[in-house]
Amino acid sequence: GIQVEQSPPDLILQEGANSTLRCNFSDSVNNLQWFHQNPWGQLINLFYIPSGTKQNGRLSATTVATERYSLLYISSSQTTDSGVYFCAEQASGTYKYIFGTGTRLKVLA
Amino acid sequence: DAGVIQSPRHEVTEMGQEVTLRCKPISGHNSLFWYRQTMMRGLELLIYFNNNVPIDDSGMPEDRFSAKMPNASFSTLKIQPSEPRDSAVYFCASSLETWAEQYFGPGTRLTVT
Numbered sequence: 001g002i003q004v005e006q007s008p009p010d011l012i013l014q015e016g017a018n019s020t021l022r023c024n025f026s027d028s029v030n031n032l033q034w035f036h037q038n039p040w041g042q043l044i045n046l047f048y049i050p051s052g053t054k055q056n057g058r059l060s061a062t063t064v065a066t067e068r069y070s071l072l073y074i075s076s077s078q079t080t081d082s083g084v085y086f087c088a089e090q091a092s093g094t095y096k097y098i099f100g101t102g103t104r105l106k107v108l109a
Numbered sequence: 110d111a112g113v114i115q116s117p118r119h120e121v122t123e124m125g126q127e128v129t130l131r132c133k134p135i136s137g138h139n140s141l142f143w144y145r146q147t148m149m150r151g152l153e154l155l156i157y158f159n160n161n162v163p164i165d166d167s168g169m170p171e172d173r174f175s176a177k178m179p180n181a182s183f184s185t186l187k188i189q190p191s192e193p194r195d196s197a198v199y200f201c202a203s204s205l206e207t208w209a210e211q212y213f214g215p216g217t218r219l220t221v222t
Contacts, residue, residue, distance in 0.1 A: 030208060031208060031209075031210075033210060033211065035213075041198060041215075041216055041218070042213075042215050042216070043200065043213040043216075045210065045211075045212060045213075048210040086152070088152075088211075090208065095140075095157060095159075095164070095165075095207045095208065096154055096157070096165075097142075097154070097211060099151060099152040099153075101151055102151070
């Protein structure tokens with residue numbers, strides 16, 4: 001079946017540091033989303049990015065569909081960036097989004 | 110738009126009781142998804158509706174679980190009878206089309222004692 005792997009599983013950063021989160025997927029991608037689950041449990045859309053690069057403030061994402069991976073960049077991290085980051089892939093020909101196991105990020109003040 | 114609305118936000122019930130979770134999708138969205146999140150299994154899709162019709166319920170764990178979508182603006186997920194292993198956070202999500210960006214509600218945290 002479709003597999004979505006995220007790395008690293010855990011990450012601790014000092015405020016102001018930059019980081020790169022990676023998502024590898026096993027099947028050709030139709031759609032890909034990045035989410036942030038905040039400490040209160042809410043899942044917040046970050047990017048809808050089946051291919052290419054997008055930027056939103058301090059965050060940016062790149063998906064290389066041909067090589068089956070996506071990267072999420074966080075620059076100048078803030079304590080409010082803490083939480084779990086999920087990528088979810090919707091494989092071609094299906095409607096199901098398969099979620100990765102997440103990267104748990106903690107940003108220290 | 111208010112986003113996806115779920116109620117209740119928290120539910121504590123005793124084993125054997127019926128539980129009903131509610132979801133109002135974003136207006137104009139024709140696809141609705143119910144997910145369950147646990148520490149052990151992560152986020153898993155339970156059931157998917159398109160234009161109010163259940164398309165795939167293969168993720169529903171047991172016959173104790175049922176879901177309905179009587180109209181485009183309302184869906185329910187019912188567990189009867191509930192068991193402690195049903196304790197989890199249940200999310201509802203909607204999207205404009207099947208192959209489109211999904212938006213999640215705040216979730217319902219269910220505890221079955």
